[in-house]
Amino acid sequence: xxxxxxxxxxxxxxxxxxxxxxxxxxxxxxxxxxxxxxxxxxxxxxxxxxxxxxxxxxxxxxxxxxxxxxxxxxxxxxxxxxxxxxxxxxxxxxxxxxxxxxxxxxxxxxxxxxxxxxxxxxxxxxxxxxxxxxxxxxxxxxxxxxxxxxxxxxxxxxxxxxxxxxxxxxxxxxxxxxxxxxxxxxxxxxxxxxxxxxxxxxxxxxxxxxxxxxxxxxxxxxxxxxxxxxxxxxxxxxxxxxxxxxxxxxxxxxxxxxxxxxxxxxxxxxxxxxxxxxxxxxxxxx
Amino acid sequence: xxxxxxxxxxxxxxxxxxxxxxxxxxxxxxxxxxxxxxxxxxxxxxxxxxxxxxxxxxxxxxxxxxxxxxxxxxxxxxxxxxxxxxxxxxxxxxxxxxxxxxxxxxxxxxxxxxxxxxxxxxxxxxxxxxxxxxxxxxxxxxxxxxxxxxxxxxxxxxxxxxxxxxxxxxxxxxxxxxxxxxxxxxxxxxxxxxxxxxxxxxxxxxxxxxxxxxxxxxxxxxxxxxxxxxxxxxxxxxxxxxxxxxxxxxxxxxxxxxxxxxxxxxxxxxxxxxxxxxxxxxxxxxxxxxxxxxxxxxxxxxxxxxxxxxxxxxxxxxxx
Amino acid sequence: xxxxxxxxxxxxxxxxxxxxxxxxxxxxxxxxxxxxxxxxxxxxxxxxxxxxxxxxxxxxxxxxxxxxxxxxxxxxxxxxxxxxxxxxxxxxxxxxxxxxxxxxxxxxxxxxxxxxxxxxxxxxxxxxxxxxxxxxxxxxxxxxxxxxxxxxxxxxxxxxxxxxxxxxxxxxxxxxxxxxxxxxxxxxxxxxxxxxxxxxxxxxxxxxxxxxxxxxxxxxxxxxxxxxxxxxxxxxxxxxxxxxxxxxxxxxxxxxxxxxxxxxxxxxxxxxxxxxxxxxxxxxxxxxxxxxxxxxxxxxxxxxxxxxxxxxxxxxxxxxxxxxxx
Numbered sequence: 001x002x003x004x005x006x007x008x009x010x011x012x013x014x015x016x017x018x019x020x021x022x023x024x025x026x027x028x029x030x031x032x033x034x035x036x037x038x039x040x041x042x043x044x045x046x047x048x049x050x051x052x053x054x055x056x057x058x059x060x061x062x063x064x065x066x067x068x069x070x071x072x073x074x075x076x077x078x079x080x081x082x083x084x085x086x087x088x089x090x091x092x093x094x095x096x097x098x099x100x101x102x103x104x105x106x107x108x109x110x111x112x113x114x115x116x117x118x119x120x121x122x123x124x125x126x127x128x129x130x131x132x133x134x135x136x137x138x139x140x141x142x143x144x145x146x147x148x149x150x151x152x153x154x155x156x157x158x159x160x161x162x163x164x165x166x167x168x169x170x171x172x173x174x175x176x177x178x179x180x181x182x183x184x185x186x187x188x189x190x191x192x193x194x195x196x197x198x199x200x201x202x203x204x205x206x207x208x209x210x211x212x213x214x215x216x217x218x219x220x221x222x223x224x225x226x227x228x229x230x231x232x233x234x235x236x237x238x239x240x241x242x243x244x245x246x247x248x249x250x251x252x253x254x255x256x257x258x259x260x261x262x263x264x265x266x267x268x269x270x271x272x273x274x275x276x277x278x279x280x281x282x283x284x285x286x
Numbered sequence: 287x288x289x290x291x292x293x294x295x296x297x298x299x300x301x302x303x304x305x306x307x308x309x310x311x312x313x314x315x316x317x318x319x320x321x322x323x324x325x326x327x328x329x330x331x332x333x334x335x336x337x338x339x340x341x342x343x344x345x346x347x348x349x350x351x352x353x354x355x356x357x358x359x360x361x362x363x364x365x366x367x368x369x370x371x372x373x374x375x376x377x378x379x380x381x382x383x384x385x386x387x388x389x390x391x392x393x394x395x396x397x398x399x400x401x402x403x404x405x406x407x408x409x410x411x412x413x414x415x416x417x418x419x420x421x422x423x424x425x426x427x428x429x430x431x432x433x434x435x436x437x438x439x440x441x442x443x444x445x446x447x448x449x450x451x452x453x454x455x456x457x458x459x460x461x462x463x464x465x466x467x468x469x470x471x472x473x474x475x476x477x478x479x480x481x482x483x484x485x486x487x488x489x490x491x492x493x494x495x496x497x498x499x500x501x502x503x504x505x506x507x508x509x510x511x512x513x514x515x516x517x518x519x520x521x522x523x524x525x526x527x528x529x530x531x532x533x534x535x536x537x538x539x540x541x542x543x544x545x546x547x548x549x550x551x552x553x554x555x556x557x558x559x560x561x562x563x564x565x566x567x568x569x570x571x572x573x574x575x576x577x578x579x580x581x582x583x584x585x586x587x588x589x590x591x592x593x594x595x596x597x598x599x600x601x602x603x604x605x606x
Numbered sequence: 607x608x609x610x611x612x613x614x615x616x617x618x619x620x621x622x623x624x625x626x627x628x629x630x631x632x633x634x635x636x637x638x639x640x641x642x643x644x645x646x647x648x649x650x651x652x653x654x655x656x657x658x659x660x661x662x663x664x665x666x667x668x669x670x671x672x673x674x675x676x677x678x679x680x681x682x683x684x685x686x687x688x689x690x691x692x693x694x695x696x697x698x699x700x701x702x703x704x705x706x707x708x709x710x711x712x713x714x715x716x717x718x719x720x721x722x723x724x725x726x727x728x729x730x731x732x733x734x735x736x737x738x739x740x741x742x743x744x745x746x747x748x749x750x751x752x753x754x755x756x757x758x759x760x761x762x763x764x765x766x767x768x769x770x771x772x773x774x775x776x777x778x779x780x781x782x783x784x785x786x787x788x789x790x791x792x793x794x795x796x797x798x799x800x801x802x803x804x805x806x807x808x809x810x811x812x813x814x815x816x817x818x819x820x821x822x823x824x825x826x827x828x829x830x831x832x833x834x835x836x837x838x839x840x841x842x843x844x845x846x847x848x849x850x851x852x853x854x855x856x857x858x859x860x861x862x863x864x865x866x867x868x869x870x871x872x873x874x875x876x877x878x879x880x881x882x883x884x885x886x887x888x889x890x891x892x893x894x895x896x897x898x899x900x901x902x903x904x905x906x907x908x909x910x911x912x913x914x915x916x917x918x919x920x921x922x923x924x925x926x927x928x929x930x931x932x
Contacts, residue, residue, distance in 0.1 A: 016425075121310045121582055125544030126562075130578055133566055134320045206432065213434050214548050218563050233437065237552075240440060241448045251437040258432035266428075503705040507768070509660055510698050511720040511775060512685035521719070522708055529710065600710055601755045 014270075020263030027257055031077040040068035042075040042227045051243045060249045063232070064239055072227040073249050079228040080209055080257060083143055087208035088201050090147030091154045096197065098151075099158025103166050104185055109159075116155045124149045125214060132220050142221045146211045150204045154197075161196050162189045199268045206261035213254050229254050295597050303590045307583060311363070314579050315356050318571060328571050331372040368579065369572035373565070378576035381561065388458050388557035392473055392480065392546060399481035400488050400538070405531065408492025412527075413519065415497060423489065430486035435545040439479035439552040446475055456554035476553040480545055484538050488531060495530035499523045529600045536589035543581060607811055608634045608657070608696070608779050613671035613681075615652045615661065617882070623669060624882045626652045627835040630671070634779060639805060639812040641826030641843070643819060643858070645879055649835040650815045651701075654783045657813070658698045659684045675778070689723055697777035701784040703764035707756035713767045714752030720774035739770040742807075743800060762793035769800065773808070780804075781813045786821065798825050819862055823847060828915070831855050834880055834890035841916035851912050851923035853895045889921070897922045 030037065040058075046066030054061045060069035098116065102109025119127065131145035165188055215221030216230025224231055229250035236246035321328050325348065326339040343349070347358045362368075368378035411423040430438075447455030458472040459465070499505065500523050508522045509515075547559035554560070558577055565573040597603045613630045616623035627649035634640045644650045655661050657673050659680065673681045680693050688694040700706045708716055714736050721732040740748035743766040756764055765785055772780055782801065786794040802825060805812055814825055822829055822843065829846045831839040831854065839852040850856055857875035877894040886892055892902040899922065907919045 118306065118309050118313070121306050121586055122313075122578070123540040123543040123581065123585055125547055126578055126581055129547070129562065129566060130317060130574070133571070133574060134317070134322075210432070210434050214436065214544075217434075217436050217548060218551060220563070220566060233434075233440070237440060240444050244444055247437070247440055247444070251434065251440075254437065255429070255433050259429055262428060262432050503700060503702055504708040506660060506662075507700065507706045507716075507771065508708065508719075510658060510685055511771065512689040512694050512723045513719060514686050515684075521711075525710060526708070602709055602757050 014267055017263045017267035020260035020267070023256055023260040024264060027077050027253075027260075028081060030074050031081045034074050034078055038068075038071035038074050040071045042067060042071040043225075044068070051239060051246075053243075054245055061243065061245050063236060063243075063246055069232075069246060069249055072232060073229070073253055075227045076229040076232065076250060076253065077257075079139070079222060079226060080212070080253075082139070083146070083212040084205040084208045086140075086143035087147045087150060087211075088204050090143060091150035091204055092197065092201065094147075095151045095154025096158050096193070098155040100162050100185060100189060100193075102155075102159050103162040103189070113155070113159060116152050116159075119148070119152045120156075125211070128211065128215065129220065132215070137220055137223070139222045139226070142212055142215050145215075146208050149211070150207070154200060154204065157196065157200050158193060161193060165189050165192050195268075195272055199265055199272060202261050202265035202268060206258040206265065209254055209258045209261070291601075292598060295603070296594055299593055299597070300590060303586050307586050310582050310586070311360060311579070312356065314575060314582065315359050317575055317578070319352075321571060329369065329372075331569070363579065368576040371565075371570055371573045373568050373570045373573070378572050381573060382558060382576055382580055385556055385558040385561045387460055388473075388555050389546065389550070389559060391461075391470070392476055392550070392555065392557060393542060395470070395473055395477040396480045396484065396542060396546075399477055400485045400542075403481065403485040404488030405492050405528075408489040408531075409496060409524065409527075411489070412493045412496030412500070420493075424493065427486040427489045427493075430482045431490070433483060434548075435479055435483060436548045436552045438482050439476065439549055442475045442479055443553070458553075458555045458557075472553075473555075476549050476555060479552070480542065480549045483545065484542055487538055487541070488534070491534050492527065492531050495527040496523055498530075499526045502526070529596065532592065532599065533596050536592040539585065539588055539592075543585060607636050607638075607676065608813070609672075609674040609677075610653070610657065611672045611674065613653060613656060613673065614669040615649070615656050616667065616669040618665050618667065625669065625835060625885075626666070626882065627656075630832070630835070630837055632830050632837060632840060634811045634813055636778075637805060637809050637811055639802070639814055639825055639827045641822035641829045642813065642815045642832060643817065643822055643829060644832035645817060647879060647882075648832045650832050651783055653832075654698065654781045654813065654815050656681075657781055658696055659688065660698070686723075694724060694775060695778035696781060697772035697775040697779070698781040698783065699765065699768045699772050699785045701787050703761050703768055703785075703788065706768055707764055709756055712753050712755060713759070717752075717767070717770050717774050720771050724775045735774070736770075739773055740767075742773065742804070743767075743770045745770070760793075761789050762796060765789065765793075765797055766800070769797075769804070773804070777810055779811045779813060781815070783815045784817070785814075787816070787818075794821075795824075801825065819858055831858070834885055835882075836890065836919065838891065838920070839916075839918040841912075845913065845916045849912075849916075849925070851916070851925060852891075852918040852920050853897050853922070853924060854891045855918075856924060857894075889919075897924070 044067060046062065049058075049062050049066045050064055052058055052062040052066075058068050058070065060073060062068055063072070098112050102112045122130070127149050128142075128145040131148055132141060135141040135144060212221055212228070213230035213233070216228050217234045219234060221230055222228045224235070232250040233247060236243065236250075239246055318325050318328055324339075325346070326342045327334060330338055330342055345358075347355050350358075366379055368382075370376065371378055371381050374381055407423050411420045414420045443455045446453045453475055454472050455475070459469050461467055461469050463469060505518060505522050508518045513521075543559075546557070547563060549555075550557040550559035551563050558581070562574060562577040565571075565577070593603075610633070611631050613627060614625055615627045616625050630649070630653055632640065632642075642650050642653070652661070652666070656668055659682075661667060668681055671681070672679050675693055675695050678693055680688055680696075683691070683693065685694065688696075707713065711719075717736045717739060718732045721730070721735055725732065725735060736752060737748045740751060745751050745763065745766050751759070751763075756767070759767065768785075769780075780801070785801075786797050789797065798821065801812060801814070804810070812825075814822075816822060826843050829841060829843050830837045831846075831852065833854050839846070839850065839855050841849075846855065847859075850859060854875070857873075860873040861875065863872060875894055880886060880890055880893070886903070888904045889895070889898075889902040889907055892898045895902070901921050907921065909917055909919050910923065911917050912923065912925070
């Protein structure tokens, strides 16, 4: 309970961050309850009711196939969460071990971190596109491709934070104590990584939304039959003058989600140990 | 003496960049081999005749060890031979060169917006910390950092092209065509869309580093001298804060390149970014490889330039 | 010369302003070196910043009291405003020479920047004057070092540059806030010697802030001891060292190693200095004092003279020299 309240403090202090948290919870609930709360089947077409403006029956209007935009936006939240979770999971599962091992075993670490730096020589979307070309299109591959991009930043942050912790631990305990690697990792490095990585996770989640939307929009992400926000934008692009509201809702959802995640990340960063704040100031973004 | 320090730094930094480029080139070379299928057919397309495949295989040295293949490829690249496009049936380098004008102009104009919007407003925000001006600017910056570029682009098209009819919505004829520089109006909306998230980033960064520098001891020393507050701000705070901003420019550029790919697609601009997307959809692998190579090269070169400028402005900078 | 009268500096947070210093008063005569001693957090640095007109933020302000320079009130003037009205007689050097110089400006330029403001009327050539100042603070190769960046210089050299900057402002009074704390011991004494030398040569006064009684003994003519934002004792340096009367001053001395009495263990003062938010009523030192009685715990304290220029804020002053009354 104490732990929980200590995490809630920054949100209670900044009302805007609290709004971010509430919006996020809303998005998660919408995704989980999608089948229950959507008024229509997101895939059901209605040739007669195409491109309807928002009205009582269809709050967000209908698209060029007569599909209900509201229902599709709600189902889009599912994919957004899936992508976000997948990317964060992949980036953490790969980046954190790379960072920690590199600190614990400097010889291997030098090589690993050089490789990470090398990957950073490729601009993010270009790296993701290259991977898509190799792996092929699809949701899983989009997650992998974006995940690899954030693997690099996550490994970098883990590395710099862990390096700092290692130095501090040695100063405190003294090298003579023969601080062993296992003790160092489990007692000092890993527990102290939790907070900075939580902050990093919320930023990665936000950027994953934007990255996935870009891939979808380019036609290189989720298959077109899946109602994702990016796909919806790509499809409605042709109807921009006839049905501008079609652009609004999915785009607004992307902004709302990413913005909320940024707010939450900022709030979490403010409660973070000031030693780690600098590391996370810029490096969270590739 | 100082120049010597700088020259020595510049040489080492350039060397490091060359090593990175060489290492990156290995990955880019491997790219073709990582694509499922026989590399010759990947490069020639499925319609290739066995004779063509045979010829290319010989040129690439596919029967030789992979290391030799890499060097064969690298030598060709250094001579400007990036292969031949499957779709255009023309040298890859020529096709990339065709898109260069659009992309470089787009990036250049965007950077002008980013600097003109991000830095002054960031400064204003920092000097008026906590006021309504600051809160509005910071809030908008955070919002724009969360907005997909293509969404901004689509709305700019809707408002300024479709509704108001002030500006063209797509395409870009070269400035060397009829109308000359007036053709830059085609790049106005795309550059604004592309500038939005990047200006937001630079704004936040400028603000944060101004506030950080303002707390430093040497600012107090400057005040103690009795110089004017505006002189403290310009000579001491701004100069040091700008260092952090300059250092971050390379990193902004990475984001800008990524977003340019999307922006060029939204506005149907004949640039390198759209070329790479279309090439992916067309499975024109030699072009994809070529574009990645050129962009990485450009990116590393500009980053090198940024680091050198940074070292020139900040004498403390050393290599890691 | 410089007179600080009932200076109260407060942090304005919430409803209740917290006092960092409470009615601090002292005077510095021409050519005098006044040492202000106290633990960190006792308000000595804030006092010096208030004297300079350099309080760090809007939330920290002079609540009451005055700072007078030759009789003119300079309390609420920032350094640049003081230049405008011709009252820029106070300069300051800081604790951290490492961070107190602009890292991307050549040191010569940083000195000249001050000269351009303070030598505006007397028409001295800033370039020549800079070299003169560098010679004055004993920086070898002045012409060469002018072009150095701060990170190319040692800590001691940087503090000399800081002093040169302070001197460029043509001060009547130099405020030195722990200028040697961050330096090596050998460099420390060089800087102390330099300060004394400059006082003699330029006949300026010095307000020297430190936590180190040893430094005070070397340098100061007179001493103020501060505790929890108040001056608790002030005396001539010899008076204070031979005959301290406030129990806190006694406590400070018993923390000092005395080479003559090596066998005796050092006696730290029990307890800790009070936090800003709960300074006890009455004598702030009462909870840690061996001589405390009921009278100490409330009301105002007497400010009693013990000899000429020797005063202390205590109900139970210890007379009879050091080591007494333990």
